[in-house]
Amino acid sequence: MIINSEDVDLSLDLFSRRFKNPVMPASGCFSFGREVSMLYDLNLLGAIVVKATTLTERLGNKTPRVAETPSGMLNAIGLQNPGVQRVMEEELPYLRRFDDLPVIVNVAGTAIEDYVEVVKALRDSPDVFAIELNISCPNVKCGGIQFGTDPLVAQEMVRAIKAVASVPVIVKLSPNVTDIVSMALACEEAGADALSLINTVVGMQIDVEKRRPLLANTSGGLSGPAIRPIAVRMVYEVSSRVKVPVIGIGGIMTGRDVVEFMMAGATAVQVGTANFVDPWSCPRIISELAQWCADHGVSRVTDLVGAAKQ
């Protein structure tokens, strides 16, 4: 069957809303959308996940904060953000000009009470379509990762958030665990509406001339194509066990990579590091995805979900 890429149906339903395609920029890799909106129309995106937001302003870590690694990069930004009030007042309203762009706000903190306060504050914003719970940031002390490595603690967190949230809650999982499936099941049982995975893999680089860790934070989160096989494996395993939608993240650079994640069981995907290499990555990946489907006679992108398991 020969079809044109324009005729491929890229849409999907998530949380009772129609998304025009499964591609969204990942948190921390797109700021709050302003910069890239100068380059292309953000309405092209399936959705946007904005930078992690905490209760109060965070200045972030000292520099160096980024380092290149083979087919990837390390970062230790440290959740720099202006705090939830200013995010609601100064950042989110800007995105209203894009009439078909669901906004997902990534929420981070250092204690369950902080997360709860941020989510309560976000109830007053008309701009939030869903919340992504960041229980997996490896780069700040008590940066959420302690909630993301113990199933019981994660469960307590998700329950507390679900009790106050007025929008769907996506839980972003860390790969830095022994058994990601048990983490996923714990979050699902506590009421998570979807799971996104993976966050970065903890890594480190030494500046051999200076005989010191290169990053000021000592260690950082590894991202980019280097981690894609880890992410694909985890998406495959988690999506085989949970009923809620899984959003795949990890080194997606091309439309082919989206196909890979969807075949592994992802309903949608997030694109992170690729935005740093090429700010036009997301629209390029969306058209490559349509082209791949056309070339392979796939008329609906949702037909790819879990295809590698059949």
Add this chain to the structure above:
Amino acid sequence: MPKVRVVKQESVGTGLYKMVFESPIDLKEKGFMPGQFLHLRPSESYDLLLRRPLSLCMADVEHNVLTVVYRAQGEGTKRLARLAAGDVVDVLGPLGHGFAAVSGDRRSLLVGGGIGVPPLVELGRYLKKQGQSVISVLGFQNKSQAILLDEFAQIGDMIVMSDDGTIGERGLVTGALTEDVLMDVDRFYSCGPTPMLKAVQATMKVFCVPGFLSLEERMGCGIGICVGCVHEISQKGELKYVKTCKEGPVFPSEEVVFS
């Protein structure tokens, strides 16, 4: 992605290269500032993932071409050094906030160190065109690393320093910043390694000459979305992080905090 053709590439010193390529934007229409940078992909593949920021050395508006002068030190810049005329390279920019000339100035001082020297060429030409007189103080490790001297000689007065005395005077650039040299200087502009910028900042503070520093931090995206390249500045007594790629790389010297 903006891909352009390389017009010329040549070696200009030990490990140093000068590359001329088409501008990804129409310079006449969109404009540019001296002190901005270009963000180049070293490779089409994803093994060397990130772009390399190289400062804009010269812009030829009439032919719409840009020149960078850089050191091939790591894997990425070594790959860039292999490009030849006719090859295609992926370039973003010019990006960032560059040097701004201040109206009313009559004499400016340029202080450059090593591979921080190139962006001062376009700035010096611009200041000269504004009718200012310019004095350049340039520091290099040694003679084989000395670059762009002809260009600076055409801009105005020039003092060259080197670590080993193989070219110019032996010593650091700050050694050349004497009362005599600074006489009638309204403002300074500096780019170079962080220890040099720190010393220049301190020296110029003593002489009460205001100026601008162009900073270098490890950069990710170059457009302000990764927040990797921040630097600490102090504005109205308040310390904050600003993005070197977006708000910078050039900042008023008195605002820059070196920890």
